[in-house]
Amino acid sequence: MDIESFQTRVLPVKNKLYRFAFRLLGSEEEAKDVVQEVFVRVWNGRENMEAIQNWEAWCMRITKNLSLDRIRTWKRRNTQPIESSFDVQEESLTPYESTEINESMQRVGSLIEALPEKQRNIIHLRDVEGYSYQEICDILELDMNQVKVNLFRARNSVREKIIKINAYGLK
Amino acid sequence: MDSNKIEALLAKYWECETSLEEENELREYFSQRDIPAQFREAAALFAYFGEQRNKQVKEIAFDSKVVERIQTSTSANRSKVVRLMYNFSKIAAGLIVVVVATYYIRSEIRKTTPQEMVDTYSDPKLAFEETKKALMMISKSFGHAEEQAKKINLLNEAKENIQEESDTQEL
Numbered sequence A: 001m002d003i004e005s006f007q008t009r010v011l012p013v014k015n016k017l018y019r020f021a022f023r024l025l026g027s028e029e030e031a032k033d034v035v036q037e038v039f040v041r042v043w044n045g046r047e048n049m050e051a052i053q054n055w056e057a058w059c060m061r062i063t064k065n066l067s068l069d070r071i072r073t074w075k076r077r078n079t080q081p082i083e084s085s086f087d088v089q090e091e092s093l094t095p096y097e098s099t100e101i102n103e104s105m106q107r108v109g110s111l112i113e114a115l116p117e118k119q120r121n122i123i124h125l126r127d128v129e130g131y132s133y134q135e136i137c138d139i140l141e142l143d144m145n146q147v148k149v150n151l152f153r154a155r156n157s158v159r160e161k162i163i164k165i166n167a168y169g170l171k
Numbered sequence B: 001m002d003s004n005k006i007e008a009l010l011a012k013y014w015e016c017e018t019s020l021e022e023e024n025e026l027r028e029y030f031s032q033r034d035i036p037a038q039f040r041e042a043a044a045l046f047a048y049f050g051e052q053r054n055k056q057v058k059e060i061a062f063d064s065k066v067v068e069r070i071q072t073s074t075s076a077n078r079s080k081v082v083r084l085m086y087n088f089s090k091i092a093a094g095l096i097v098v099v100v101a102t103y104y105i106r107s108e109i110r111k112t113t114p115q116e117m118v119d120t121y122s123d124p125k126l127a128f129e130e131t132k133k134a135l136m137m138i139s140k141s142f143g144h145a146e147e148q149a150k151k152i153n154l155l156n157e158a159k160e161n162i163q164e165e166s167d168t169q170e171l
Helices: A002-023 A028-044 A057-079 A096-100 A103-113 A117-128 A131-141 A144-168 B002-015 B020-031 B037-053 B062-112 B124-170
Strands: none
Touching: A002 A028, A002 A057, A002 A103, A002 A117, A002 A144, A028 A057, A028 B062, A057 B002, A096 A131, A103 A117, A103 A144, A103 B037, A117 A144, A117 B037, A131 A144, A144 B037, B002 B020, B020 B062, B062 B124
């Protein structure tokens, strides 16, 4: 594979990788850094790419592994990037966007954030990125049963909490 | 779309029995405005998913950065091997220095000290005589030393006598 076909074939998945890395790391800068590293690895392993059935899932798996590696080194050093420890929202929304985003959607966001990690990742891969169950198994290195059970739990716990909020105005 | 159909699809969705195509239908349905109130909780959830999907790497120069890193990584990879070899050779050089140094120091020690350890006589009789002579010399000096030590004894005795006398005087 030459650089040109890499640019046309592989680089376009950057947003998917970025969203997943962001989901795991909670920091835009770190997520971007991880995605760059993923691409370097993909490029270095490009000879094997033809043998891989689903290279996009493969990229996602590398993203997951590199992100988790980073989290592990933060824990070892007992430090976190400043932005996440201070909980700075760095999403720069246009005034239009910020008025458009309604409150309930943000509430859903915090509900999903509060889910256990496995459920959060699975619901992200399925409902945001639209991956098949098999692909999710490959990306997260889990078996089918675990993926289905966790997706079920994730969807239903979010649903129950939304219903509760809508019914009683509880947060 | 028929709201009954949506309701049926949603029921399947909460049970995690929808296919990707069906989830796409739901996604499309919820991307429009004016969702009936009965689907409120699903609408909030799907709106959140939709918003998440729109997240992108905002950096414009991202692609060119990746390409740049890829181009340098090929050489960086090689330099990684070189660096590894370099470190190994450093350790190896250190080991060689230590081994050579100990060898020389040992041979140096052997050269300076062990002259007396080497056999001086080839005839056992002669050696025996010489040993006897040496031992005699030692015992002679011992005898001499003993005589000297006896003088000290004399002193001790005198001291004891004085002490005894002073004891009786006190009484």
